[in-house]
Amino acid sequence: MPASRRRITPLALLVLCLPVPGAGQTQRPMTLVDLINVAQLANAQLSPDGRHVIYTLSTTDWKANERVTHIWRVDAAGANPVQLTNGPEGESAPRWSPDGKTIAFLAKRTGDDTAQIYLLSNTGGEAVRLTSHATAPSSVTWAIDGRAIWFLSEDAKSDEEKTRDKAKDDVFKFDESSKHRHLWKVTVVDQAEARVTGGDFSVSSYRLSRDGRMVAFHRSPGTRPDDSLKAEVWVMDADGKNQRELTRNTVSEGGAELSPDNTQVIFTTASADLRDEYYSRRLYSVALSGGAPRTLMPDFPYEVQQATWAKDGRSIFFTANMGVHSELFQLEVGAAKPRQLTDGEHSIGWDYSVGADTHVVTINDATRAGDAWLLPATGGTPAQVTRVFDYLARDFKMPRQQKVQWKGADGVTVEGVLYYPLDYEAGRRYPLCVQTHGGPQASDKFGFPASSDYIPVLAAKGYVVLKPNYRGSTGYGDPFLRDMVGHYFQNAHKDVMAGVDHVIGLGIADPDRMVAMGWSAGGHMTNKLITFTNRFKAASSGAGAANWVSMYSQSQTRTFRTPWFGGTPWQKNAPIDVYWEHSPLKYVANVTTPTIFLVGQEDPQVPAPQSVEMYRALKSNGIPTHLYMAPREGHGWAELRHALFKRNVELEWFEKHATGRSYVWEKAPEGDKKDTSKTTSQPQG
Numbered sequence: 001m002p003a004s005r006r007r008i009t010p011l012a013l014l015v016l017c018l019p020v021p022g023a024g025q026t027q028r029p030m031t032l033v034d035l036i037n038v039a040q041l042a043n044a045q046l047s048p049d050g051r052h053v054i055y056t057l058s059t060t061d062w063k064a065n066e067r068v069t070h071i072w073r074v075d076a077a078g079a080n081p082v083q084l085t086n087g088p089e090g091e092s093a094p095r096w097s098p099d100g101k102t103i104a105f106l107a108k109r110t111g112d113d114t115a116q117i118y119l120l121s122n123t124g125g126e127a128v129r130l131t132s133h134a135t136a137p138s139s140v141t142w143a144i145d146g147r148a149i150w151f152l153s154e155d156a157k158s159d160e161e162k163t164r165d166k167a168k169d170d171v172f173k174f175d176e177s178s179k180h181r182h183l184w185k186v187t188v189v190d191q192a193e194a195r196v197t198g199g200d201f202s203v204s205s206y207r208l209s210r211d212g213r214m215v216a217f218h219r220s221p222g223t224r225p226d227d228s229l230k231a232e233v234w235v236m237d238a239d240g241k242n243q244r245e246l247t248r249n250t251v252s253e254g255g256a257e258l259s260p261d262n263t264q265v266i267f268t269t270a271s272a273d274l275r276d277e278y279y280s281r282r283l284y285s286v287a288l289s290g291g292a293p294r295t296l297m298p299d300f301p302y303e304v305q306q307a308t309w310a311k312d313g314r315s316i317f318f319t320a321n322m323g324v325h326s327e328l329f330q331l332e333v334g335a336a337k338p339r340q341l342t343d344g345e346h347s348i349g350w351d352y353s354v355g356a357d358t359h360v361v362t363i364n365d366a367t368r369a370g371d372a373w374l375l376p377a378t379g380g381t382p383a384q385v386t387r388v389f390d391y392l393a394r395d396f397k398m399p400r401q402q403k404v405q406w407k408g409a410d411g412v413t414v415e416g417v418l419y420y421p422l423d424y425e426a427g428r429r430y431p432l433c434v435q436t437h438g439g440p441q442a443s444d445k446f447g448f449p450a451s452s453d454y455i456p457v458l459a460a461k462g463y464v465v466l467k468p469n470y471r472g473s474t475g476y477g478d479p480f481l482r483d484m485v486g487h488y489f490q491n492a493h494k495d496v497m498a499g500v501d502h503v504i505g506l507g508i509a510d511p512d513r514m515v516a517m518g519w520s521a522g523g524h525m526t527n528k529l530i531t532f533t534n535r536f537k538a539a540s541s542g543a544g545a546a547n548w549v550s551m552y553s554q555s556q557t558r559t560f561r562t563p564w565f566g567g568t569p570w571q572k573n574a575p576i577d578v579y580w581e582h583s584p585l586k587y588v589a590n591v592t593t594p595t596i597f598l599v600g601q602e603d604p605q606v607p608a609p610q611s612v613e614m615y616r617a618l619k620s621n622g623i624p625t626h627l628y629m630a631p632r633e634g635h636g637w638a639e640l641r642h643a644l645f646k647r648n649v650e651l652e653w654f655e656k657h658a659t660g661r662s663y664v665w666e667k668a669p670e671g672d673k674k675d676t677s678k679t680t681s682q683p684q685g
Helices: 011-017 032-036 159-166 225-230 390-395 455-460 478-484 492-505 521-532 548-554 561-565 576-581 584-590 608-620 640-659
Strands: 040-046 052-061 066-075 091-096 102-107 116-121 138-142 148-154 181-187 193-195 202-208 214-220 232-237 253-258 264-271 277-287 294-296 303-309 315-321 326-332 347-353 358-364 369-376 401-407 413-419 430-436 464-469 509-519 538-542 595-600 625-630
Touching (some): 032 455, 032 640, 040 091, 040 358, 066 102, 102 138, 232 253, 232 264, 253 303, 277 478, 315 347, 326 347, 413 455, 413 492, 492 521, 521 538, 548 561, 548 608, 584 608, 595 608, 595 640
Parallel strands (some): 181 202, 277 303, 430 464, 509 538, 538 595
Antiparallel strands (some): 138 148, 253 264, 303 315
């Protein structure tokens, strides 16, 4: 294998870098609490001089019933990990100064009404608040000379609005009352703030040019989700003058960045022609001198995720979703095909340090939940930096995972990830849990299982788990993704059931002990499956759609639902029959599967009434069912006890209806204020 394609995840490097799993000690199965307690590593960034890596670790605080995030620093060689911050409400979004001497971050501390920007010396000490902004800053970026920091912030309420709020004279226009978000700048020496943009529009994201003279940004009419379709790519001088619009279309773009010579801008969009959306995300370029944007790599079959210019401007680095794995690529300017820099059974996170000309890659594989590695700019042998997750392979039994492929009903190849029960015995059949991913513009990949799916716990209880990338998933090209256009449930649910039959055909799954579960689009799929087949003994539908007509108006997001069903349900000659045909509620009388429903009471994406419709239908028809609604929760359940409840209630339901076994609920840890497991520390050296 060429140096540029060496695997950077489990196989050879684990042999070199890790202790032998189980050597000298006994591994045990993971519990639900073990899984929830696994830390989340993010924001890994290499200092400009290449000496240190900073990152955030989010750990569980059961007393506070939430995760708390702090900033850590480690030598680039992996030695001397140290926690830099310890505020009671945590910190986020750390950013190196250009000279590597200071770290900017966001935090809400005593006396702050909202989160503010703080500065911390890389040598340690007490952080100093930089801003006292009326609304919370976000998207922090250092100026090239280190004398100022740029940030985004929503417009503050006027004095009149504050007076009305205080008097509770606070009637508002539904779906019209959001504040605009604009770009600001604060100087480090005197903390003076200055607005860079202003007007009847919002800045959704921005990037400074490498020389600090210009800004590429995305400008939209507002901050509502559907405003993204009206957003365009703009550039301006660093002082906010000479704003120029570079695109004008009906699709949403993201990630705009100026080339190092300030002659062109790259951006991504889920469109093949800049007219219609709902395609695989592509990489585009547009010249500042004028002309139409052009797609780069028109024949690239995978989904482009993030992209940035190389230090010398001669190439572009980007990550791509390739179905069950994601990888890093390099595209030479003018070339039609990129070069793949990583290859493995993993999913990756990524940041590129321009100063050090080095990639920081966080690798999520079967036994690691995302440690940070350093990779030379043009590929080669990676070096492991953090060892936050060494204990997982050492202390716990983890299920084997592998890619599986099968043919859909129409002969198209479909794939997914299969997880084996612990201590699997060939020739023996096991209960099957089918887990369908959300999105549906997403794909399930190799990696350490998410705690919400609790696959290691299912594997410990003898379940085989299938995560199918059904039609509509990303990473498989436009025809596969766009199979849902005009007919949401055309092949997607059939792909799932074909995958079920494939696993049964392998002699692994017991067809008489099968359960199904999913959240968001996975909940939509679960609702469809129980109306389509009676083969599942139990199901759990999380935040799933029941009625696409009512869902269209209830949800804050409608962008993709219009192409799915061929128009809005309100237009003249509306395709109501298409909306209704693909609504699980239409066929709810077919359901015989005992099913529970879970939803956040404040969910804006798939509002609670969708779950209420399914629950009341099953209840009326005498099907065993319950609806669990979590107060204060949105589209995901963030509070730790809510998360633990979801996993417990699903396992109890599956065990009762599919295996006939009893289930003992796991309890939340009590006593200690904070989880002190090995997820929060690393070995020295």
